[in-house]
Amino acid sequence: MKFAHIADTHLGYKQYGLLERENDFYYTFNKIVDKIIEERVDFVIHSGDLFETNRPSPKALVTFQNALLKLRKADIPMYGITGNHDVIQRKGFVPPQELFRKLGFRLIDQQRPFYLEGDIFITGIPFMSKSMKPLLMKKLEEASKKAEEYEKSILILHQGIDKYLPFDYELETGELPTNFNYYAMGHVHNYINERYGKGKLVYPGSTEIWKTNEIRDYKKNGKGFELVDLSGDMPETERISVDLPRDFLKETIQYNQLLPDLQTLKNEIIKLKNKPIVDITVENGQFTNQEVFETVHKTLDDYTLNIRPHFEPDKIKEDLLAIENEKTLEPRQLIVKKLEDLENEDVDRLAIDLFENLSKNKLPESEKIAEDFFNSYFGEHGINISEEEIKKEMKNSGVLKGEDE
Numbered sequence: 001m002k003f004a005h006i007a008d009t010h011l012g013y014k015q016y017g018l019l020e021r022e023n024d025f026y027y028t029f030n031k032i033v034d035k036i037i038e039e040r041v042d043f044v045i046h047s048g049d050l051f052e053t054n055r056p057s058p059k060a061l062v063t064f065q066n067a068l069l070k071l072r073k074a075d076i077p078m079y080g081i082t083g084n085h086d087v088i089q090r091k092g093f094v095p096p097q098e099l100f101r102k103l104g105f106r107l108i109d110q111q112r113p114f115y116l117e118g119d120i121f122i123t124g125i126p127f128m129s130k131s132m133k134p135l136l137m138k139k140l141e142e143a144s145k146k147a148e149e150y151e152k153s154i155l156i157l158h159q160g161i162d163k164y165l166p167f168d169y170e171l172e173t174g175e176l177p178t179n180f181n182y183y184a185m186g187h188v189h190n191y192i193n194e195r196y197g198k199g200k201l202v203y204p205g206s207t208e209i210w211k212t213n214e215i216r217d218y219k220k221n222g223k224g225f226e227l228v229d230l231s232g233d234m235p236e237t238e239r240i241s242v243d244l245p246r247d248f249l250k251e252t253i254q255y256n257q258l259l260p261d262l263q264t265l266k267n268e269i270i271k272l273k274n275k276p277i278v279d280i281t282v283e284n285g286q287f288t289n290q291e292v293f294e295t296v297h298k299t300l301d302d303y304t305l306n307i308r309p310h311f312e313p314d315k316i317k318e319d320l321l322a323i324e325n326e327k328t329l330e331p332r333q334l335i336v337k338k339l340e341d342l343e344n345e346d347v348d349r350l351a352i353d354l355f356e357n358l359s360k361n362k363l364p365e366s367e368k369i370a371e372d373f374f375n376s377y378f379g380e381h382g383i384n385i386s387e388e389e390i391k392k393e394m395k396n397s398g399v400l401k402g403e404d405e
Contacts, residue, residue, distance in 0.1 A: 001118060004036040004240075005226040007047035007158070007186030008206035010085065012060030015210070016277075016306050024245050025208045026063045031242045032207055032225055033067045037074045039227055039240070043117050044076060047186025047204075048083025048127055048158030056086070056096050068103040079106045079115060081124040083158040083186055095126075108156060114146065120230060121147055124156030127187070130170050137175070144177035152230050153179070158186040164203065167347060176201075182228060182235050190217035193226070193237060200235045202226050208244065212279045212308060215248050246305065247276040255285025255313070258292065262299040275305040283312035 009029050015021035036044060051060055071078060080097060082088070088095045097107050106115055114123035123143045128136040136159070147153035155177070160169035165188050176183065178197030185192075189206040204226045209218055222241025229236040249269070253261045269276060278300060282292045289311045296309050350373045358366050 001042050001120060001152075001231065002039070002227065002229045003117075004039065004041045004044045005047065005182075005184050005202060005204050005228055006032060006036075006044065006207060007184075007204050008049045008083070008189055008210070009046070010049055010052045010206065010208065010210055011063055012056045013052035013208075013210065018306060020246075020275075020305055021277075022059075026059070027245050028208050028223065028242060029063065030067065033070060035240060035242060036225065037070065037076065041076060041227070044071065044078040045122070045154065045156055045184045046078060046080035047124075047156050047184050048081050048087075049085045049186060049206075050080065050083070051086040051096055054082075054086045054088055054095060061096065061099075064100065065103060068100055068105055072104040077104050077106055077117075079108060079117075079122050079124075079156065081108050081156050081158055081186075082126045084127045084129075087127045113143075119150065119152060121150035121153040122156070123147065123153070124184075127158040128170065133170060136170065140175075140177055144179055147177075147179055152181050154182045154184055154230075155180040156184045156186075160187050161185075164188050164190075164192055181230060189214050191221035191239065193239070200237060202228075202237060209248050209277075212248065212250065212277075215250050215279070218244075218248070246274045247272055248279065249276050250279045252281045252283060255282055255287055255292070258282060258295060259299075262296065266299055266303055269300070269303045275303065277306045277308065278304050279308040279310075281310040281312060285313060287311075287313050289313075 010025060011029060013022060013025050015025075050064065068078065082095045082097060086095055086097070095107075095109075097105055101107060106112075108114065108122070108124040109126060114121060116122070123146065125136065125139045125143065128139075143155060147155070157176075159171050161171050161173060161176075162169040163173045176196065180197060181199040183196055183199065183201035185201060185203045188203040189210055190203070191205040192201070192203040194201050205217065205221070205223065206214065207223055207225070209215060209223070221239065223244060224239065224241040227238040227240050249265075251261075251265060253265075265278075265280075269278070280296060282296070292311055293309055297307060300307055350369065354366055354369055
């Protein structure tokens with residue numbers, strides 16, 4: 001039996017506040033659904049963060065509805081759980097996925113903890129934060145015991161594991177039960193495929209570039225989904241990638257070559273089909289951020305959708321050099337050094353900004369920095385919506401049309 005495994009589609013995400021980027025996420029999702037149908041799979045698994053928030057826009061809801069209608073026409077059901085972006089943890093409220101059961105979405109939750117697809121046992125657990133770990137471990141134990149009754153089993157989770165997400169994990173390596181054939185993971189946006197227990201553990205990654213720190217993995221593994229065959233003793237997996245509608249360019253330019261290198265970059269960008277997102281670092285030299293900012297934008301603005309500039313003049317380079325040369329590190333230098341291997345610029349900046357403000361006892365500023373980072377990195381999850389509110393919004397926008405077709 002063959003199935004497709006996707007995760008972290010984040011429908012409705014208006015990256016950088018741009019409508020074009022929101023539409024890019026819809027475009028890629030639709031392309032993946034079409035490719036899944038071409039592969040003639042028996043079913044689909046979605047491992048959470050279907051939507052960017054637990055109160056998705058009408059357009060996000062319509063996009064998912066249309067995808068389910070196409071899958072239903074091809075007789076392909078979809079199983080899934082909620083992730084940290086679209087989970088609801090308040091009584092009396094339901095996640096938006098609940099509305100799509102009639103269209104073939106088989107939500108795994110407390111009321112319906114497992115399904116059988118032929119002789120395959122499919123279970124899962126909605127996202128649980130670190131504070132809920134005792135409950136998560138209890139649910140994992142219950143799922144593992146139930147899986148022992150079946151020859152083939154799939155566990156769907158939307159959790160971070162310390163091995164793959166060292167800064168924000170809920171589980172440590174080895175805490176997962178070992179008796180499942182396939183671990184359909186979500187939450188980590190990079191592609192991971194490893195042996196675990198008697199089967200395979202796979203994070204298919206996000207279907208679009210949600211953060212710029214995903215660019216390196218995208219260039220290596222692409223964005224897409226996992227095609228899985230459970231016919232044999234060990235699952236056979238194949239990475240299926242799709243082309244994204246827009247390039248993400250990550251460039252480093254030396255200040256003394258700023259103008260010619262910007263011109264070269266502009267010439268490359270002009271050849272692209274769609275305006276790209278450009279993440280650009282200017283380093284080495286005596287310059288002001290404002291001076292370089294204006295030059296970069298004046299040269300590239302007309303040819304890019306968004307520019308993400310970073311500046312590293314000589315002073316910052318001197319700090320980094322001091323880290324290598326000094327045996328005794330200052331706190332700020334120690335932070336930079338410790339975070340170096342993570343290759344996550346967002347976390348680097350968060351740590352440095354918090355240190356600079358907290359060391360000066362600027363508590364309100366520190367709270368704002370942390371709040372902005374959390375909202376940007378993990379989405380705003382504090383908004384809850386009742387089933388009636390969602391249905392009303394969908395009805396007004398025409399989303400419910402065709403529900404019983």
